[in-house]
Amino acid sequence: MKNFQEQNNKRSNAQSSSLNRRGYGYLYILFIAVLIISLLTLISTAYAGESSFGALVDSLNSVNIVYFDYGKSELKPEAYRLLDDLSLEMKSDLAHTLYITGYTDDQGSENFNDDLSLKRANSVKQYLISTGIPAENLVVSGRGENEPAIDNSTEENRAKNRRVVFSFSNSAVKNGKNAIDKFPGLRFYAEATLKNQYANSIFRVNSREEITADLSLRDSAGQPVDSLKAEDIAAMLRWETSGVVDSTEGQPRLIPINDKKKVAFTLTMDYSGSMYGDDTGNRKLNPTEKVLAMEGSVKLFIDLLGNNMFGKIIKFGSQVLASLRFTKSKSVLYGELQKNSMPLGGTALYRSIYNGLMDTTYQSNPTVVKTVIAFTDGMENSSGNITLDSIYRRSSLSNTKVFTVGLFSDVGSYRPTLPELSRRKADMLSIAQNTGGFFYQANSPEDLKQIYANILDQVLKSYFVSIVWNSSKLPPKGTLVKAELKINVKGTTRVLYKNYIME
Known part of the structure; x- marks a missing residue:
């Protein structure tokens, strides 16, 4: 009897222990379920704005x-x-x-x-x-x-x-537009759609009496305009004093930038995972159509470089590889292009452009035109503390334009959503707009060679513009003024303007 009671007590204790363990298990599962639901609610709330924008x-x-x-x-x-x-x-x-x-x-x-x-x-x-x-x-x-x-x-x-x-x-373009008035020495601003843009310029205030600009123009077909004359430009400076609007005209002087002037190009090349249709970090992937098209276009660009032109290449993925200094040697550039150094991973687009702008080799040489050509198929996600504002400031300090090229027809299983495509284009457009360049969208890899050739042609057919104001009619120091250039391009007027504080 005693043994039976002991055995019964053991069974009872075991059952009680089992129930306790089962009860704790249920509580644990319930806790995990509540945690997951809370996280899902938080995530859905955080992305509600983006979802509604996507629907819109x-x-x-x-x-x-x-x-x-x-x-x-x-x-x-x-x-x-x-x-x-x-x-x-x-x-x-x-x-x-x-x-x-x-x-x-x-x-x-x-x-x-x-x-x-x-x-x-x-x-x-x-x-x-x-x-x-x-x-x-x-x-x-x-x-x-x-x-x-x-x-x-x-x-x-x-x-x-x-x-x-x-x-x-998205807000990148809005912030980029507002950034123009944040930093002295940035470009004139002209309203443009995502599809096309006709005039752009890096802007500088040299003195009270003079402003200068590196001006690029293209027609409705996207081709450079190389027939501009000084009489095609009308310059006006406007301001307001004690509620009264006043103005004075400026005298434009136009100097074409031709192939006799030295030009330094930095080409940033995207080797991120999306270029291979793979974000796993697999470093044994074969080059895709996009990679081959990018490399072929850069090779063609190098082929077209003239005697007074310099170049360098920056490759990036989630990391940005160190680059050589500018060189006139095409064989050196071909060697850099053919190096099997594939970064993969994310897209450090901003940092690659910033590094290109950081090169100060020709910063003090006014006879050298400097240009960064930035290519990507994706969207910035790996540049850390480098922002759009960082790029705008550095572009102004180094007097360097940035032309952007986007190839957004993805390969592999990943397909970007429409809002994401809009953000990609907006990012590239904002960078080009705020640094004096143009944005080019490639609809297929086959478009890239023509785009790179167009950019070279665009840079060589740009203009240096000097505007001299009548010093006797200028407002006092500290007055907010608006410089306005009206440019007649093949019978159509394009307007560029810039607000700045009179020195």
């Missing part, structure tokens, strides 16, 4: 056009519902900038159509402002009869070209 971009991708009657800039009744929906979505995330671009058909003069297209874009902007969207979130431009959606051969087709189109950027 998706909706704009399918219906992103407002149409207008012939010769009119007034909104049609059917436009209001689209704009109301757009306004409602934008209010959920005001970190993004909406680019509003107006167009016309080919009826009427070019100047009339340029003006009409801008009026149409402003009609959309003013309505969105009336619904509560801040003006600083809206950027308008008019493209006139350029870039028709369809040929103008019939009235039905022309009706489709009388339109306003929307495109989004």
Whole structure:
């Protein structure tokens, strides 16, 4: 009997111990479940803004056009519902900038159509402002009869070209635009869409009486304009004193930069994992079509370098490899290009550009034009404390333009979302805009050779502009002034402007 009781007590204790362990197990599982749910809630909250922006971009991708009657800039009744929906979505995330671009058909003069297209874009902007969207979130431009959606051969087709189109950027472009007025010595600013940009410049204040700029121009086909004359430029300086607006004209002097001037190029090359369609860090991957196209384009660029041109190559992935100094030797550049040093990993885009801008070899030599050509297929994610502002400052200090090239047709299993593609383009556009260069988007690897050739042509066909103001009409030291250049490019006027403090 005693043995039976002892055995029964043991079974009872064992069952109790088992129940306790099982109870603790249930509590542990419950704790983990609550923790996971909390984390998922936190993550979904953190990305709610981005998700809503993604939905907005998706909706704009399918219906992103407002149409207008012939010769009119007034909104049609059917436009209001689209704009109301757009306004409602934008209010959920005001970190993004909406680019509003107006167009016309080919009826009427070019100047009339340029003006009409801008009026149409402003009609959309003013309505969105009336619904509560801040003006600083809206950027308008008019493209006139350029870039028709369809040929103008019939009235039905022309009706489709009388339109306003929307495109989004993220806050990188907005911050980049505002950054222009943060730092002295940055470029003139001209409004542009993600697709095209026609004039850009690095800007310097030499004295009270003179400002200078390295000016690059291209036409609607993206080709350099090399027929500019001093009489095609009108310069005006404006300011306000005690509520009274005043101004004075400037005398422009134009010097073409041709192949007789020394040019130093830094080419940054993206060897991150996405270039191989693989983010695992596998260093035995074979070169993809994108890698081969990038290398082939850089080789062609080296082939085209003239006697007065210097170059160097910077390769990057998550790390940025040390580069040689500038060299005129094509064989040395070919050797750097062929080195089997593949960084892989993430994309240290900002740091690679910053390192290219840090080279001070020709900083004190005004006869050397310096340019960085930055290529990537992805988006910045590995540069640590290097920011867009860091790039803008260094570009200003080193007097170096940055041309950016984006190839966003991914390989492998990864496919970027539409909002991510928008951010990639906005990043590259912002860098180019704020450093005096241009952004080129390659739709396929085959486009790269032509783009690199165009950039070389663009640099060699740029201009040095000096504007001298009438010293007797200038405002007192410390006055905020606005310098404005109106440039007539093949019958179309482009405007560049820059605010600065009078010395």
